[in-house]
Every structure is written in structure tokens, then in C-alpha cells.
Amino acid sequence: METLHIRTAREDDLPTLHDLARRTLMLDSFSPELLAEKLFKKPRPREFVWETYLAESRGRPAGMMQAGARPAAGKAWLGLFAVDADLRRRGIASALFQRAKEDWPAGIEEVEVLAIPGNFFTPGLDPRYTEALCFLERLGFERFKDCVNLTAELSEQFDTSEEEQRIAADDIKVRRAHPADDRLLDEFFAEHFGDDWRFEAGLAMDNDPPTLHLALKNDRIIAFSAHSTQNREWGFFGPMGTAPEARGKGVGRVLLWHCLNDMRAAGHHTAVIPWVGPIAFYSQWARCRVKRVFWRYRLRLSVPRGTKRV
Numbered sequence: 001m002e003t004l005h006i007r008t009a010r011e012d013d014l015p016t017l018h019d020l021a022r023r024t025l026m027l028d029s030f031s032p033e034l035l036a037e038k039l040f041k042k043p044r045p046r047e048f049v050w051e052t053y054l055a056e057s058r059g060r061p062a063g064m065m066q067a068g069a070r071p072a073a074g075k076a077w078l079g080l081f082a083v084d085a086d087l088r089r090r091g092i093a094s095a096l097f098q099r100a101k102e103d104w105p106a107g108i109e110e111v112e113v114l115a116i117p118g119n120f121f122t123p124g125l126d127p128r129y130t131e132a133l134c135f136l137e138r139l140g141f142e143r144f145k146d147c148v149n150l151t152a153e154l155s156e157q158f159d160t161s162e163e164e165q166r167i168a169a170d171d172i173k174v175r176r177a178h179p180a181d182d183r184l185l186d187e188f189f190a191e192h193f194g195d196d197w198r199f200e201a202g203l204a205m206d207n208d209p210p211t212l213h214l215a216l217k218n219d220r221i222i223a224f225s226a227h228s229t230q231n232r233e234w235g236f237f238g239p240m241g242t243a244p245e246a247r248g249k250g251v252g253r254v255l256l257w258h259c260l261n262d263m264r265a266a267g268h269h270t271a272v273i274p275w276v277g278p279i280a281f282y283s284q285w286a287r288c289r290v291k292r293v294f295w296r297y298r299l300r301l302s303v304p305r306g307t308k309r310v
Ligand SMILES: CC(C)(COP(=O)(O)OP(=O)(O)OC[C@H]1O[C@@H](n2cnc3c(N)ncnc32)[C@H](O)[C@@H]1OP(=O)(O)O)[C@@H](O)C(=O)NCCC(=O)NCCS
Pocket: 024, 025, 063, 079, 080, 081, 082, 083, 084, 087, 088, 089, 090, 091, 092, 093, 094, 095, 129, 130, 131, 132, 133, 134, 135, 136, 138, 139
């Protein structure tokens, strides 16, 4: 292989990275802004270490790979990766992966592909990226799960009034979140869905107006749904969740409809319901259909004896 130089990419490499990603990730369309969100947004500075590596061959960009690690969890992720078509099968992606591994802190036990909490492009590998599938399996990655993205048609507004009246009889109120809800959100996520979804709810709260809808009973949150926390140009739904004791009352569908109505009002014709999950729920209440299938891959790394997580 001709001399390959690998370095960490900077934000001013974005035009180069976008060109490279666009000519190689043929199944996806995305703006430079969306790519910048994936590669350079630092979603959890205290917990995650992120880098995008750029491989250059004879002064021209040849490949890229995003990699992130969450040392406290002993886990790392490969984000987007791509090598120019005429430079494939020369070990460039392998060299990028090797470099990412060398940079990770000690104690990483598992690497997952693309399903990065809070900042994912896709929730796994679309197997139609067949070369990537071959590459990952050659490196020892194992497919352990499937998931899908659904699509919702937004041609008509969802009427929530009847269902809202029905659940109001059970003292359940539905409304858009507002900044004063922070304490209630902290309590709810501490009890039910944890820090990652608390973080995503925070991203929804940063939008104006907040793209977060809540169901409350006795002044406590019992369910939530969010949208436009990332990948906004795709009309991106989620996450959503209902506390176990409040399930089966029809709260989730009302919250889903509010989010879809918001996205319709923002000009989207369709919405992506990513990383699903309960297909029947979305199919029944919003006539969603499977749009894409993803295979989730992971690789267990051997950690030297005595290596501690930091
Ligand atoms: C996947 C991709 C990054 C691999 O890049 P690469 O630089 O060609 O990979 P490497 O040369 O390091 O390949 C290492 C090994 O993986 C396997 N492999 C890679 N491509 C393969 C292919 N097309 N068919 C079979 N095996 C393949 C081989 O075992 C290869 O070793 P070998 O050539 O000595 O047999 C490249 O094909 C690509 O950019 N694809 C399009 C983008 C994409 O699908 N990205 C994933 C979604 S984000």
C-alpha cells in the first residue's frame, strides 16, 4: 500500500468529509450540517471521547472513520466509516480501525457499530452496504440483533381531542414541556429511563418551542415523547417512553400524535421512527411501515488482565 497518513479530522475538514461520505454512502442523503452533528457534536463531553479519523493517501482524502468511547461503561462505538471506491481492499479501513483502538482509553471491552446513544446516523448497519458487512465480519464483529426504521406519512393531522378527553377522565393531562419542567424530568428519568434518555429529552428542550410532549398525573410525569433531537432534516422522532404503571391506557398514542403533528407543521411530509422496537404500536396508531432494516454488530475485545476501567 502506498504511504497512508492517518490524522484526526477537524471541523474545517467538513467539506472534504462531506464529499467523501456523499460519494461512498450511497444509500443515504444528508447535508453538511447533519454530518457535522454526527462527527463533531460532542454529546456528552464528560463521558464520551470522540474522534473522526481521516486517512490521506498521496495527499488526497482516502477514507474516514468516526470512533467514540465511553470508558466508564467499557464500551466503544464505530460511527460512520467509508473508503473511496478506487482505494478499497488495501487495508485503509482496517488501518483506521487500528488507529481508533490505539487511541481508546484502557478497559474497552466491547465495540458496537453505528448505534451511538444520542447521536446516531443509523441504529446499525444497513446490510445493503455489503462491503461493510464483509469488512466487519472479517474483523470478527458478530451480528447480534436487528432493528428497523419505520416511516410515517404526515399527509393528515392527527386529531388527539377524543383520546385526550378519555384519558383526562383518569386525571391524565397531556401538554408540551416547558423550561420549568426540568426538576420533574430529572425525577422521571432517574426513576424510569436513565441518563441517556434524560440527555435526549434535554436536546428536545433546547428547541424552541421544546419538541417534547408530556403526560402528567398528580403533577408527576408518567410518559414522554420527543422529536427533532437530532437528524432534524429527516423528520426524526424519538425517544418516547411510558412508565410501566401507566402503560395500556392510550397515553403513548396521544404523545406520538402530538410529535407527528409538530413535524407536519414544520413542513415534513414523512417522519422517521428510528431504532424500533414495538412495530405494531406504530403501525396501529400512525400507519407506519418498515422503511429500512439494520443489523447490529458488536465485537468483544480481550482486555489485558488487571486493566481497570477508568
Ligand atoms: C466498508 C469499507 C469502509 C471497507 O474499506 P476497505 O479499506 O476496503 O477495507 P479493508 O481493505 O481494510 O478490508 C479489510 C478486510 O475486510 C474484508 N473486506 C472488505 N471489503 C470486502 C469486500 N468487498 N468483499 C469481501 N471482503 C471484504 C476483507 O477480508 C478485507 O481484507 P482482504 O482485502 O485482505 O481480503 C468500504 O468498502 C466502503 O467504504 N464501503 C462503503 C461505505 C460503507 O458501507 N460504510 C458503512 C456504513 S457507515
